[in-house]
Amino acid sequence: MEKTFEINYEDHHILVINTWVSGEKLFIDGELQDENVGLALRGTLNGSLVNNHNEVKT
Numbered sequence: 001m002e003k004t005f006e007i008n009y010e011d012h013h014i015l016v017i018n019t020w021v022s023g024e025k026l027f028i029d030g031e032l033q034d035e036n037v038g039l040a041l042r043g044t045l046n047g048s049l050v051n052n053h054n055e056v057k058t
Contacts, residue, residue, distance in 0.1 A: 012049050 005016040015027040023037040026045035033047030049057040 010049065010051065014047075016045065 002017065002019045004018075007014050012029055013027075016024065017027070018024045023035060024043050024045055025035045026033045026047050028047045028049060034045040036043040036045065046058065051057065
């Protein structure tokens with residue numbers, strides 16, 4: 001079973017894919033930022049956004 005969550009935030013496309021087999025993956029603008037492999041009761045995914053002034057938001 002696969003669940004996907006998508007959102008656009010400040011001109012960035014954010015995608016989270018969650019599957020029972022492959023775990024959770026976080027993509028920002030098509031680039032893999034973080035993943036949790038396998039089964040987990042609670043997972044935290046972290047990524048970074050770069051704004052128009054080249055400032056990094058985490």
